[in-house]
Amino acid sequence: xxxxxxxxxxxxxxxxxxxxxxxxxxxxxxxxxxxxxxxxxxxxxxxxxxxxxxxxxxxxxxxxxxxxxxxxxxxxxxxxxxxxxxxxxxxxxxxxxxxxxxxxxxxxxxxxxxxxxxxxxxxxxxxxxxxxxxxxxxxxxxxxxxxxxxxxxxxxxxxxxxxxxxxxxxxxxxxxxxxxxxxxxxxxxxxxxxxxxxxxxxxxxxxxxxxxxxxxxxxxxxxxxxxxxxxxxxxxxxxxxxxxxxxxxxxxxxxxxxxxxxxxxxxxxxxxxxxxxxxxxxxxxxxxx
Amino acid sequence: xxxxxxxxxxxxxxxxxxxxxxxxxxxxxxxxxxxxxxxxxxxxxxxxxxxxxxxxxxxxxxxxxxxxxxxxxxxxxxxxxxxxxxxxxxxxxxxxxxxxxxxxxxxxxxxxxxxxxxxxxxxxxxxxxxxxxxxxxxxxxxxxxxxxxxxxxxxxxxxx
Numbered sequence: 001x002x003x004x005x006x007x008x009x010x011x012x013x014x015x016x017x018x019x020x021x022x023x024x025x026x027x028x029x030x031x032x033x034x035x036x037x038x039x040x041x042x043x044x045x046x047x048x049x050x051x052x053x054x055x056x057x058x059x060x061x062x063x064x065x066x067x068x069x070x071x072x073x074x075x076x077x078x079x080x081x082x083x084x085x086x087x088x089x090x091x092x093x094x095x096x097x098x099x100x101x102x103x104x105x106x107x108x109x110x111x112x113x114x115x116x117x118x119x120x121x122x123x124x125x126x127x128x129x130x131x132x133x134x135x136x137x138x139x140x141x142x143x144x145x146x147x148x149x150x151x152x153x154x155x156x157x158x159x160x161x162x163x164x165x166x167x168x169x170x171x172x173x174x175x176x177x178x179x180x181x182x183x184x185x186x187x188x189x190x191x192x193x194x195x196x197x198x199x200x201x202x203x204x205x206x207x208x209x210x211x212x213x214x215x216x217x218x219x220x221x222x223x224x225x226x227x228x229x230x231x232x233x234x235x236x237x238x239x240x241x242x243x244x245x246x247x248x249x250x251x252x253x254x255x256x257x258x259x260x261x262x263x264x265x266x267x268x269x270x271x272x273x274x275x276x277x278x279x280x281x282x283x284x285x286x287x288x289x
Numbered sequence: 290x291x292x293x294x295x296x297x298x299x300x301x302x303x304x305x306x307x308x309x310x311x312x313x314x315x316x317x318x319x320x321x322x323x324x325x326x327x328x329x330x331x332x333x334x335x336x337x338x339x340x341x342x343x344x345x346x347x348x349x350x351x352x353x354x355x356x357x358x359x360x361x362x363x364x365x366x367x368x369x370x371x372x373x374x375x376x377x378x379x380x381x382x383x384x385x386x387x388x389x390x391x392x393x394x395x396x397x398x399x400x401x402x403x404x405x406x407x408x409x410x411x412x413x414x415x416x417x418x419x420x421x422x423x424x425x426x427x428x429x430x431x432x433x434x435x436x437x438x439x440x441x442x443x444x445x446x447x448x449x
Contacts, residue, residue: 001308003290003354025352029332032350035309036330045308047355073344095420096398098332100344101351181419182333 002044009053009131012158015046017133020155022046026054026069027101029094030110054105054160064166065129068105068159075104083164085120085171085190092116092175095182105159108144111151111210118145118211119190119203120173124164131160138163145210169193170284172277175205176261176269186261189249189273193281198222198231202274207253207266217248217274234289237282242275249274294356296320297366303353312351313337316363324364324393335421338394339363345401347420364393367400376400376438385434387425395421399435407442409435 004022006012016022022044025031034040048054054069057079064082066075072090076099080087086104093099093116107117108128118141127138133156141162144151153159171192177183188205200218205211224241225231255266292306292315303319311330316322316339325348326336332347339348340362348361367374373381376399386392395418402409402417409417414435423431 003308003352005354005357025355028350028352028355029347032311032352033331035352036311036349041309045352045354047352049355094332095335096401096417097335097338097345097347097420098350101346181416 001042004044004046005050006046006048007050009051009158009160012046012048012051012054013131013133016158017156019044019046024048024109024158026103026106027071027098029098029102030106030112048105048158059166062166063163066104066162066164068108068161069103070105071101071103072099082166083120083124084167085123085173085192086117086164088171088173089116089120089175089188089190092173092177092183092185098182104162108141108151108159108162109153111145111149113145113148113208113210114184114188114206115211116175116185116188116205119188119205120171120192121162121164122203122211122213123171123190123192123201125192125194125201126162126164128159129161129163130154130157132157136160142213145212148209150210165194169195170281170288172281172284174273174277176273184260187255187266187269187273189270189277191274191277191281193285195231195285198226200225202249202252204249204253204270206260207255207270209254212252214249214252214274217245217252220248221245221278234286236286237279242278245278246271246274290354292353292357294358295360296322297362306353308352308354310353311349312339312341312353312356312361313348315353315356316348316361322363322365326390326393328390332420333422334391334394335398336391336394338397338421340397340401345398362397364396367396374400375441376403376434379434379438379441380431383430383434383437385426385430387423391421391423391425395423395431399438402435403439403442408439 004015023042024046026048054067057066072093075090104117107115121141126141173190175188176186185206187207190203192201200222202214250267255263328334328336330349332350337348
């Protein structure tokens with residue numbers, strides 16, 4: 001095994017190009033578990049923790065450019081106002097030690113259906129920026145996941161950043177687990193209301209082979225809010241609409257039975273989380289008037 | 290490979306470090322610092338918690354090569370020589386130690402909490418210790434110890 005130190009993004013891209021089998025490592029909270037248990041013996045590890053471009057964020061044209069190497073602790077401390085959904089999810093990750101090290105980029109790289117970053121990124125309509133010797137490309141996060149722990153990354157590509165709209169409406173996140181810390185989600189759900197364009201964003205975690213949106217639920221809710229003039233009036237949310245939204249979210253899921261929960265429980269919990277997050281978000285929207 | 294780190298204030302070199310080994314292994318097996326404990330090796334138990342560049346991290350999840358040039362403080366470095374840090378004293382006095390295996394990790398996590406938040410509430414203590422598992426104590430004595438250490442923090446003493 002080779003250990004590659006990168007101290008700039010150019011370094012990292014060149015190293016990955018020269019060693020296409022290298023596994024990028026940032027917080028190590030996934031990669032080192034696999035290495036420690038001998039489940040993975042990569043030809044090379046490429047350390048990204050000293051790459052300054054990956055540990056910065058800034059706002060450009062109303063979007064937050066979040067460096068892929070920013071740990072959850074910094075998302076919580078620095079971006080709770082601009083990226084509230086992602087920050088809520090970040091607060092539920094692991095433990096303080098894990099949040100000090102684990103990164104959103106690493107969550108995307110691992111592409112576990114249970115990764116906590118994915119639902120809020122899906123709901124917010126984020127884009128993932130990839131870089132290689134061949135150039136840069138941006139992939140909508142809903143097209144980023146291709147299978148269980150699989151994504152669109154080519155062997156020579158690095159996740160450089162995530163672009164997320166700076167918040168314009170309420171965002172919520174909910175996660176089911178056996179305790180409040182150190183939990184891999186049984187199921188998770190994120191919701192973003194986009195009143196400026198009268199749209200709704202959703203993200204489902206741990207209830208399909210990949211994180212995914214519930215598009216029909218999004219369309220139903222946005223359409224009904226529009227038809228009833230509720231985006232403008234900010235009137236009370238009809239209970240039947242919240243129920244129907246929950247049903248459509250369930251219909252978008254394709255869960256399995258596993259050690260963390262049954263498929264039936266996952267569907268049930270999604271229904272509850274969809275209704276709850278919508279109620280919370282709508283109350284926030286009404287209060288913000 | 291050779292790894293050079295600052296550990297408990299001293300520059301330390303280790304040679305023949307394997308590319309796949311963890312900072313925890315480096316500390317325990319190459320640098321003679323067995324305070325940090327090796328248990329789950331997957332970030333669940335917190336018994337390997339050390340300060341890495343000022344923040345608590347599970348040293349089992351840090352590749353040794355990533356620690357090159359870093360500043361590491363282990364439980365051995367919290368107080369000089371045979372002295373105890375107030376957090377360590379409180380753990381002893383409150384009976385927060387039974388088998389002792391998890392204790393170094395708890396001590397580092399509690400030490401970090403009190404450095405950031407000298408007068409934490411119970412919710413803050415529980416949150417700060419959420420990544421440390423103890424299978425003996427039932428946690429009550431550990432919470433007592435953190436409250437006790439907090440009551441002796443310099444900032445508390447000056448206001449009492």
